[in-house]
Amino acid sequence: MSTMTADRIHTRDVARTVHAPNASKVRVGKILLGALGVVVAAVWAFPVYWMVLSAFTPNALLRSKTPNFLPTHATLSNFQEVVTGSGFGSALRMSVLITFTTLIAVLAFAFLAALAISRWRFRGRKSFVLAVLFIQMLPAEGLFIAQYKMLSNANLLNSVIGISVLYVAAIIPFTVWMLRGFVAGIPAELEEAAMVDGLSRTQAFLRITFPLLAPGLVASGVYAFLQAWNEFTVALVVLPANDSQTLPLWLRGFLAASVNKGVDWAQVMAASTLIAIPVIVFFLFVQGRMTSGLVSGAVKG
Known part of the structure; x- marks a missing residue:
């Protein structure tokens, strides 16, 4: 070597x-x-x-001193009691109508506002942006009296339209800020290049820019959905009727009714699980759309 x-x-x-x-x-x-x-x-x-x-656990077993961390005595009776109990169906219908009305309105208005303040320069643009920021800082509790009187004078208490208007007004400011970042991150030159190739401005926007904005719309939609679905305090003020309650209000009433005869925690947990299921399903659904939107935008860009 x-x-x-x-x-x-x-x-x-x-x-x-x-x-x-x-x-x-x-x-x-x-x-x-x-x-x-x-x-x-x-x-x-x-x-x-x-x-x-x-x-899924019987209430007697759930209240025992020795906790059981495995579903050894699983039962569906808790869910049956909750679903067949009074008020669940109407509360579910009310929550679904309010949530999807709010979701559609928020995405439509916030998207147009974000597009306007990101792509066009107009008089009062900076003031509008600052107003959106300041509105987001207002505490919701300070508006309860004014909101109640406004809906009462318009005969919109205990209505889907009335509370949806309040939810849209509360959710839009932050949603505009979210979408503004997505819109500003997409170069306007992409649309201009498509227009040079013969597309109209509308066609260029729908074919080039809009697919790139899909992840932002999905993220904003998730935020709006969660805010409208889980909101409690505003609904407590403007939905006083028992037949107009949303699911969070119904769950509070369900728990209060159980206190008088001893809290059935198994049924309370079953009710909470039923309220959480739509949120999980919605998130799983839009998560796939978010991925497809990212891939589609990358290819078309």
């Missing part, structure tokens, strides 16, 4: 010796970070797991 070859082998062995401890430390660090991530995920997911598990 030549002296040069021996030197190369020696250098390689030294390099392995130096880098081996570093590689080992990196591997241990990744394992520790992975374990920490698993622990955090378990802590985050446990309340949801306990809610669902309790919904």
Whole structure:
């Protein structure tokens, strides 16, 4: 073996010796970070797991001193009692109508507003942007009296249209800010290039820009859906009638009725699970649309 070859082998062995401890430390660090991530995920997911598990557990077993973390006595009776109980059907119908009315209106108005303040320069544009920001800072509790009197004078208390107007007004400011960032991030030159190729402005917008905005619309839609579906305080003020309650209001009444005869926590958890299911289904549905929108926009851009 030549002296040069021996030197190369020696250098390689030294390099392995130096880098081996570093590689080992990196591997241990990744394992520790992975374990920490698993622990955090378990802590985050446990309340949801306990809610669902309790919904399938008989109330007598749920109130026992020894907790049971596995569905060994699963039953659907809790869900049957909740669904067949008074008020659930009307509350579900009310929540669905209010949520989707709010969702459609918010996306339509916020999208047009974000498009206007991002693509066009007009008098009062900066004032409008600042007004949107200041409106977002107003506390909702300070508007309850004015909102109640406004809807009462318009005979819109206990109505889908009345509370939807309030939800749209409350959700639009933040939604405009969200969509403004998405619209501003898409170069206007893409539409101009499409117009040079023979497309009209409307066609260029629909074929080029709109697919790129799909993820932003989905993200804004998720935010609007969650705000309208889970909102409680405004609904408590402007929906006083028992037959016009949304699901959060119905759940409060359901819990209050249970207090008088001993809280049936199994049924309360079943009701909470039923309220959470539409949110999960909606998110899973739009998550796929968000991915397809990202891919479609990347190809067309």
